[in-house]
Amino acid sequence: MTQTGLAARRTAHSLLNSVTEDQRLLSEVMPAKLSRLEADDRARVQRIVTGTLRSMDRLDRVLKPHLRKRPAGPVQNALRLGAYEICEGGAGHGVVNAYVEIVGRDKKNAKLKGLVNAVLRKVADEGAPNWGKMPVPQLPKWIRNPLIDAWGNKAIAGIENAHFAGAAIDITVKSDAAGWAEKLGGTVLPTGSVRLPAGVQLSALDGFASGDWWVQDASAALAARALAPQAGEKVLDLCAAPGGKTMQLAAAGADVTAVDISAGRMERLSENLTRTGLKANVVVADALQLTEGGYDAILLDAPCSATGTIRRHPDLPHAKDGSEFGELFEIQIQIMDHALTLLKPGGRLVFCTCSLLPDEGEVQIDDLLDRHPDLTVNTDAIRAIDGIDPDWITEEGGLRLRPDYWRDLGGMDGFYIAVVTKPA
Numbered sequence: 001m002t003q004t005g006l007a008a009r010r011t012a013h014s015l016l017n018s019v020t021e022d023q024r025l026l027s028e029v030m031p032a033k034l035s036r037l038e039a040d041d042r043a044r045v046q047r048i049v050t051g052t053l054r055s056m057d058r059l060d061r062v063l064k065p066h067l068r069k070r071p072a073g074p075v076q077n078a079l080r081l082g083a084y085e086i087c088e089g090g091a092g093h094g095v096v097n098a099y100v101e102i103v104g105r106d107k108k109n110a111k112l113k114g115l116v117n118a119v120l121r122k123v124a125d126e127g128a129p130n131w132g133k134m135p136v137p138q139l140p141k142w143i144r145n146p147l148i149d150a151w152g153n154k155a156i157a158g159i160e161n162a163h164f165a166g167a168a169i170d171i172t173v174k175s176d177a178a179g180w181a182e183k184l185g186g187t188v189l190p191t192g193s194v195r196l197p198a199g200v201q202l203s204a205l206d207g208f209a210s211g212d213w214w215v216q217d218a219s220a221a222l223a224a225r226a227l228a229p230q231a232g233e234k235v236l237d238l239c240a241a242p243g244g245k246t247m248q249l250a251a252a253g254a255d256v257t258a259v260d261i262s263a264g265r266m267e268r269l270s271e272n273l274t275r276t277g278l279k280a281n282v283v284v285a286d287a288l289q290l291t292e293g294g295y296d297a298i299l300l301d302a303p304c305s306a307t308g309t310i311r312r313h314p315d316l317p318h319a320k321d322g323s324e325f326g327e328l329f330e331i332q333i334q335i336m337d338h339a340l341t342l343l344k345p346g347g348r349l350v351f352c353t354c355s356l357l358p359d360e361g362e363v364q365i366d367d368l369l370d371r372h373p374d375l376t377v378n379t380d381a382i383r384a385i386d387g388i389d390p391d392w393i394t395e396e397g398g399l400r401l402r403p404d405y406w407r408d409l410g411g412m413d414g415f416y417i418a419v420v421t422k423p424a
């Protein structure tokens with residue numbers, strides 16, 4: 001950190017405000033803000049902000065006894081960041097002064113800098129002796145309650161544990177998972193992905209520049225496995241960017257057309273294809289506007305709430321409140337129905353979402369079958385995936401993946417995958 005750490009802490013404060021006050025995701029605001037900092041400060045900002053977001057509920061409990069009422073969002077955020085740093089062993093004096101200065105510079109809240117000083121001093125003096133033993137942070141109620149309804153209280157505790165623990169980096173390799181695991185010091189997971197050791201710098205690793213592997217959570221890798229692409233098959237990858245699944249399909253020898261509405265994300269897909277030496281037809285378009293069909297198989301990785309990825313994105317529960325999800329469910333229905341029109345008779349559609357909500361998984365497939373009674377769910381395609389636990393197969397024949405699964409291996413992202421077949 002710079003001498004006083006002020007630039008990094010101001011950036012951390014501004015990022016946290018973007019999430020909680022402006023409902024922005026870190027992925028939208030972080031790159032621009034970090035680009036102004038030295039590499040050292042960038043890493044620290046990321047550590048402080050993601051640590052604070054992951055510990056939000058704990059921090060609010062630490063702060064509560066020192067506050068008569070919760071102050072305005074930006075002031076509470078300065079307190080949260082300061083308390084986080086202190087509880088994680090930061091030097092009390094420097095931390096307190098920095099956050100007092102940050103609030104003091106904010107015209108609207110400057111009068112509360114005395115409060116910030118008093119509260120953070122108390123936290124620094126008293127410490128948080130039980131910090132490491134406090135209950136695992138709970139998700140905000142707007143997402144916690146539907147997840148309890150879906151999976152029960154025991155599951156939610158496991159899911160929250162997994163969110164708090166964070167996620168390892170998984171890679172999908174073109175071939176020889178065991179060889180790459182050995183070379184990179186990782187482990188081969190039951191489904192064939194390789195889990196890397198903590199703290200690696202990806203671009204410096206063997207096999208990155210040569211494109212022998214790409215980063216992809218072990219759960220996400222199973223959608224293309226469920227599709228089981230055959231060499232020469234005409235496959236449409238809908239909602240494809242940044243291309244993790246496109247690369248799997250292309251590596252299997254399929255003739256892949258990758259479509260996504262976002263030109264920026266498609267640039268990343270093209271870069272990924274170049275790095276890995278794989279080929280696909282790259283099309284920037286709205287899936288709903290496609291007219292050319294005749295595909296043997298379609299993989300639809302639909303836009304969704306992304307609630308399965310909270311391990312990696314602890315900002316999501318604090319930036320969102322679920323109000324836009326209804327619109328996403330509707331888009332999923334429209335793209336699924338349109339995808340069916342592009343599929344050959346006898347063709348297969350893989351529908352998947354990185355979501356923990358049944359509304360974006362099990363319920364979507366039940367509803368799809370109500371709308372199209374001639375479709376069949378192909379559970380054999382799910383059963384054929386190496387390394388999955390048969391208990392993960394759902395009543396309607398899909399695959400439900402949750403962060404609390406593989407507890408001893410370090411968890412997985414939440415995901416839902418189903419394969420449906422069109423009548424021949």
Ligand SMILES: C[S@@+](CC[C@H](N)C(=O)[O-])C[C@H]1O[C@@H](n2cnc3c(N)ncnc32)[C@H](O)[C@@H]1O
Binds near residue numbers: 241260261262287354
């Ligand atoms: C879950 S991400 C896809 C991840 C990707 N399949 C992968 O494996 O790397 C969802 C994608 O849907 C795209 N999208 C959203 N609405 C779309 C639409 N109407 N048509 C095409 N793509 C869309 C978004 O731009 C986003 O890239």
